[in-house]
Amino acid sequence: NAGVTQTPKFQVLKTGQSMTLQCAQDMNHEYMSWYRQDPGMGLRLIHYSVGAGITDQGEVPNGYNVSRSTTEDFPLRLLSAAPSQTSVYFCASSYSFASRNTEAFFGQGTRLTVV
Amino acid sequence: TQLLEQSPQFLSIQEGENLTVYCNSSSVFSSLQWYRQEPGEGPVLLVTVVTGGEVKKLKRLTFQFGDARKDSSLHITAAQTGDTGLYLCAGAKRGSTLGRLYFGRGTQLTVWP
Numbered sequence: 001n002a003g004v005t006q007t008p009k010f011q012v013l014k015t016g017q018s019m020t021l022q023c024a025q026d027m028n029h030e031y032m033s034w035y036r037q038d039p040g041m042g043l044r045l046i047h048y049s050v051g052a053g054i055t056d057q058g059e060v061p062n063g064y065n066v067s068r069s070t071t072e073d074f075p076l077r078l079l080s081a082a083p084s085q086t087s088v089y090f091c092a093s094s095y096s097f098a099s100r101n102t103e104a105f106f107g108q109g110t111r112l113t114v115v
Numbered sequence: 116t117q118l119l120e121q122s123p124q125f126l127s128i129q130e131g132e133n134l135t136v137y138c139n140s141s142s143v144f145s146s147l148q149w150y151r152q153e154p155g156e157g158p159v160l161l162v163t164v165v166t167g168g169e170v171k172k173l174k175r176l177t178f179q180f181g182d183a184r185k186d187s188s189l190h191i192t193a194a195q196t197g198d199t200g201l202y203l204c205a206g207a208k209r210g211s212t213l214g215r216l217y218f219g220r221g222t223q224l225t226v227w228p
Contacts, residue, residue, distance in 0.1 A: 004157075029214075030213075030214065031212075031213065031214025031215070033214075033215075035218075040124070040220065041220060042117070042121075042203065042218050042219060042220035042221050043158075043203065043218040045215075048212070048214075048215060050212060050213070050214065056212075090157050090158075092157070094214045094216070095213055095214030102146060102148070102163070102207045102213075102214060102216065103148070103160045103163065104148075104150075104158075104160070104205070104216055106157025106158050106159070107157055108155070108156060108157055109155070109156070109157055
């Protein structure tokens with residue numbers, strides 16, 4: 001069981017470039033989310049999805065887009081990278097109506113540097 | 116404003132000492148979880164507490180959910196160097212989107228030999 005697979009693990013971008021962080025899960029979870037983690041700030045929710053075709057904003061959505069065309073995949077797009085988006089990004093999946101378990105499973109993270 | 120306040124933010128202790136980490140809120144949660152995160156990895160679930168007043172033990176770790184389900188604590192007895200890591204509490208809030216968790220800012224624990 002792969003769990004949550006996140007790619008890439010490291011990325012350096014120039015200001016203004018765009019890129020997509022990939023996230024896939026094989027646990028049939030309805031709920032998927034993206035967080036960014038900065039020192040002393042904990043995990044801050046960027047966007048989340050409760051199922052294919054349904055997404056919503058979290059606490060810090062500006063500068064990011066998401067889509068959910070399948071249950072398994074939840075990519076995060078940076079539209080025009082800025083140095084303030086330098087962070088570690090985590091994708092997580094949790095909750096299925098079948099299990100009603102709220103445990104969140106996290107990917108290994110993407111360390112993004114914007115120069 | 117953080118929905119869950121964790122304290123302390125940093126904790127540096129010697130092996131063998133005991134410690135307690137707190138997670139407080141003014142909101143009621145249907146469940147509260149504790150995660151541990153090691154460098155370069157994502158957080159991993161340690162425990163979920165669901166019932167007010169519930170106490171769960173995981174070897175030397177004791178987790179408690181407050182009676183009013185607004186707070187939780189994590190107590191470690193005789194800390195070991197392997198306990199070093201970032202400890203995060205996370206709550207599932209009543210009336211919120213199913214699956215959504217609210218995270219505290221974390222407690223960075225360092226245990227010295």
